[in-house]
Amino acid sequence: MNQRFGVLAVSVILTTSLAACGPAEDASGSPEPVAQSEEALSGANWTVLQASGPAPIRSIIRRSDGWLLGPRSNGHEIEVWASSNNGVSWFRYGSVANNAAVDFGDVTMLRVPGTTTIFCAFREYSNGQFRVTVTRSDNDGSGWVYDSTVVGPVSRFVGAPFLFIRGNGDLQVYYDSEELAAAKGYPGHQWIAMQGRNGKTGPWTAYGVVTVSRETAAGAVSREGMPTVVQLGGDRLMVVNEGVEPFTTGGVRANVVNSIQSWDGGRTWDYSLRRTVYRSFIHSGSGRRYNAYAPYAIRVGNGPVGVAFCTDEDKGTTPDLASTPPDQRQCHVGYVSTTTNFETWSGTSAIWTGSIRNYVPGLFERSLNDVIVTIDAFAGNQRVMRRP
Template sequence: MNAFSVPWSFATMAFLAGCTAGDAGDAESAASRGAALQGPNWAVLQAGGAAPIRSIVRRADGMLLGPRSSGHEIETWASTNEGASWFRRGSVANNASVDFGDVTMLRVPGTRTIFCAFREHAGGQFRITVARSDDDGDGWAYDSTVAGPVSRFVGAPFLFLRENGDLQMYYDSEELAAAGGFPGHQWIAMQGRRGIGGAWNAYGTVTVSREKASGALSREGMPTVVQLGGDRLMAVVEGVEPFPTGGVRANVLHATQSWDGGRTWDDALRRTPYQAPVHAASGRRYNAYAPHAIRVGNGPVGVAFCTDEDKGSAPDASSTPPDQRNCHIGYVSTTTNFETWSAPSAIWTQTSANYTPGLFERGSNDVIVTIDAFAGNQRVLRRP
């Protein structure tokens, strides 16, 4: 069994992505008109205390389950009241010599099988590791290593199950960018299995999302993937402006689509779901980062994200550690089609220490969000 070696948490990685204002006209006209996040905050279910970070699944018995990294351990937390309160259920991995982070889960529908993927960091090496439970998350065993060990960063894994039953892994990869001749850049990679077991070689290593403008910086990361219908998929990622605004690159959100189940990705459908407005005094753009996307009620795609646009003073640098940023949580969604995005609305603006929102649909159009409030606290809210 692998010694489950994983790195920091999502918190260190917000600045490591890099998407572009792919369709600047669309982004500016729909989603970047300035002003603070509008609308009522979502209703609070849990104000503080431990809960899953970013990822939730529903067990076969109806209980909600999700992971939480506490540094050298991956904990599981469960809820029997639809997310209103949480209790510790167990542990996926525990190793004092490893840093665990970027934890995500996926349950195979119609089974008691749950996969847990996470990022490992130990001895200067990065890995993406998968654990598997065949008893609804009560017991865990090593499944596989998808990427690593490598010295360049790989992390922020996201598990996705195609309609044909193939299991896919999307993740941040400095290794892929360097292999493509762009050291210092970071792209979104995907590897897949035929079915849910075996080697991760069914697709090779696919480049999902990257900036291709000449001379641009491309650092894209923190992918989530949703199904738009059949083999049409959408990946939503965070990034940095390919070229600086006011001399500094801000974080922006980016989306791209696939027509063939993730084998190839259509650059013609690259969009910017949200880029924050420019701060007039400094000439710099505010940040939008750490997105999480879901398909709501088999209708629009909704994206929760972090932003400092309500700060008032100059934007935070995109390299600022997340626990030192001024962050509110916003929300955008697709409108008349999957290429057009709404203006932003507020999820949470009452405090400024927040990170890694994660959306989960409890039932059709019944959406909750978890927000990491740091110091071991996660906030859980419900969409009004």
């Protein structure tokens, strides 16, 4: 059985969410009692670098000069935040986009190795239409230009893009797509889609629109989202993403974390290797399952795949609904990793248990086995933690 986290504490008063993407959360918004230091409330070997204040949400890259860089959406603007001391502190460095008529979110960055070119992908929403848009900087993030639209405008949700460069140099983008599911005859479902380029420029048509991850059982509901991509070696890839239980437990569906693998650089996906990375236990009082959501995966030290995610399994009372807005859910941040192979997963350990308002953890390996995590604490605050 998966081990549970410890109990929370520490005070934070939160108002509106600045999270970049996604699903959901619950509670009154009243401050929590201060009980212990932040160090005491982090998981084993995780220490706090930044307790509050602005920093990137979920996505971090390293510039050619060694600075760290990442985006943060505040609704109508995509801000750029930088660190010259390896993530210990952050300062505003500019803006990717700013438009009062557009809601921006789900922002991610990718630097082309050995260059000063950085791509930034995000979800746009305006006039009832969604788009996945890509911008580009050719000067290490100092200035940005429009690059392309991957998908849209469409009325069904598309978003939460993740950029990846295949070993042959092709640029790919993975994203949530209600549009693809509906086109295949499953309106109301959401799948992970992928589109790619031959190289790093040109149209997003080199792979067609690939179905990466979805539930396939007869009668199952499929709501897959928030993908991250990890290279396991050569053209063997893994996508880790949020999903929901395909069938209800206690009358509702809880969030779970799934994975799937490709042997050919993302062209096709091996459903025999689809796994549940983490599924929480069932609350005895309601018969409902607790949630695991908003995952982020990286390969640590060229070894195991590590995944940070949110879970409400320490809540004690009835689990949050998967449809609850993120800034209203109660959760801690946990961590699992692959063990003897890329198909088996460890039990959970805690990254952060010091507050109940957390969202979209993002992992970044600063150097071999030196990992930091950013956690959106809402109200303009991002917590940054380190595990050497």
